[in-house]
Amino acid sequence: MTRTLLLTGIGELTTHAPGEPRLRDAAMIIAGDRIAWIGQAADAPAADESVSLEGRAVLPGWVDSHTHMVFAGDRSAEFEARMAGQKYAAGGIATTVRATRAASEAELTATLARLRAEALRQGTTFIETKTGYGLDVASEEASARIAAAEADVVTFLGAHVVPEGVDARTYLDLVTGPMLDAVAPWVQFIDVFCERGAFDVDQSREVLEAGRRAGLGLRVHGNQLGHGSGVALAVELGAASVDHCNALTDADIDALAASDTVATVLPACDLSTREPLAPARRLWDAGATVAIATNCNPGTSYTTSMPYCVATAVLQMHLTIEEAVWAATRGGAIALGVADTADAVGMLRVGGRADLQVLDAPSISHLAYRPGVPLTAAVWRAGERVPPGAL
Numbered sequence: 001m002t003r004t005l006l007l008t009g010i011g012e013l014t015t016h017a018p019g020e021p022r023l024r025d026a027a028m029i030i031a032g033d034r035i036a037w038i039g040q041a042a043d044a045p046a047a048d049e050s051v052s053l054e055g056r057a058v059l060p061g062w063v064d065s066h067t068h069m070v071f072a073g074d075r076s077a078e079f080e081a082r083m084a085g086q087k088y089a090a091g092g093i094a095t096t097v098r099a100t101r102a103a104s105e106a107e108l109t110a111t112l113a114r115l116r117a118e119a120l121r122q123g124t125t126f127i128e129t130k131t132g133y134g135l136d137v138a139s140e141e142a143s144a145r146i147a148a149a150e151a152d153v154v155t156f157l158g159a160h161v162v163p164e165g166v167d168a169r170t171y172l173d174l175v176t177g178p179m180l181d182a183v184a185p186w187v188q189f190i191d192v193f194c195e196r197g198a199f200d201v202d203q204s205r206e207v208l209e210a211g212r213r214a215g216l217g218l219r220v221h222g223n224q225l226g227h228g229s230g231v232a233l234a235v236e237l238g239a240a241s242v243d244h245c246n247a248l249t250d251a252d253i254d255a256l257a258a259s260d261t262v263a264t265v266l267p268a269c270d271l272s273t274r275e276p277l278a279p280a281r282r283l284w285d286a287g288a289t290v291a292i293a294t295n296c297n298p299g300t301s302y303t304t305s306m307p308y309c310v311a312t313a314v315l316q317m318h319l320t321i322e323e324a325v326w327a328a329t330r331g332g333a334i335a336l337g338v339a340d341t342a343d344a345v346g347m348l349r350v351g352g353r354a355d356l357q358v359l360d361a362p363s364i365s366h367l368a369y370r371p372g373v374p375l376t377a378a379v380w381r382a383g384e385r386v387p388p389g390a391l
């Protein structure tokens with residue numbers, strides 16, 4: 001018999017069930033990896049075990065839908081220079097490519113596992129990560145394989161930049177041919193950095209179409225450093241998401257609003273690169289589906305903290321706390337195509353996967369009201385409690 005655990009004394013429960021407001025004085029039963037019951041604490045059935053959360057808030061675990069965690073090396077000198085006024089450019093990626101190629105698989109695995117654990121301690125129960133710092137067939141294959149062992153979803157980003165010493169045409173043939181074949185067993189999505197200094201719109205289309213032929217879902221890094229065609233291309237090809245979205249025209253916003261392509265904003269990256277914040281408020285108001293992610297990587301956003309991103313989205317991008325929490329959970333799940341499956345994440349529902357977090361606070365509002373304070377009190381991932389000593 002599956003043992004049941006009753007979480008009672010939930011001061012505020014965010015489920016994201018359609019039309020369901022935050023529940024007060026709630027309780028929940030976890031059975032195995034599933035949620036077996038949700039309701040008022042006073043109506044809770046008996047369970048094998050019971051834990052009182054003493055008025056704390058409960059919400060879905062964060063879904064971090066955009067990270068680059070397979071890398072080696074450190075770019076703090078580049079970061080310092082940026083804080084002293086230098087502009088971010090795609091060329092910094094080459095530094096990490098050199099370090100990543102020189103690292104052993106054991107080192108890359110250890111870094112990824114460390115970052116994954118760091119994220120889990122902050123409530124992230126589901127994570128996507130990308131290749132993109134190998135940029136040759138063997139290194140990209142290794143990156144994809146390492147990523148697949150640790151992350152929930154893996155994206156192939158061979159088209160991050162054209163590596164040093166290779167011409168663009170030769171590299172595109174590699175990315176859309178042997179490199180794609182080598183990573184295909186390990187990845188679910190293909191991505192392209194459609195930006196000045198990386199790939200133009202025709203090159204990006206070629207990469208995405210090759211990925212689609214290989215059965216992969218599509219994502220785009222677009223409109224990060226200037227007005228470009230990334231968003232328009234993502235919408236045209238029906239990509240699952242277009243990420244960054246800093247420099248958008250009204251037409252880009254309208255196109256996103258009329259599409260199923262998720263607009264993923266990356267608040268920590270915007271601050272770390274001193275780029276104008278993505279217009280999350282305008283996107284939301286226009287009717288676009290918005291996701292929030294960390295973009296954890298050593299160049300533009302070296303953080304695993306979804307709470308930091310949520311606080312920034314509220315304080316600086318002007319989302320409400322409910323919108324920001326939704327974007328960092330259900331929005332991320334939609335971007336990864338895992339919002340409406342039997343194993344859906346990013347929401348709490350009876351029969352659904354028990355991925356949830358408890359805040360050391362009575363309400364989700366404290367995520368922005370008390371920014372920078374570690375508020376993660378407990379985390380369950382697929383029904384397994386993260387050992388309290390690990391938080």
Ligand SMILES: N=CN[C@@H](CCC(=O)O)C(=O)O
Nearest residue numbers: 092093193221295297299300
């Ligand atoms: N923009 C492209 N790729 C990463 C940054 C990579 C880097 O600078 O190392 C990003 O999402 O910000």
Ligand SMILES: [Zn+2]
Nearest residue numbers: 066068221295
């Ligand atoms: Zn990225």
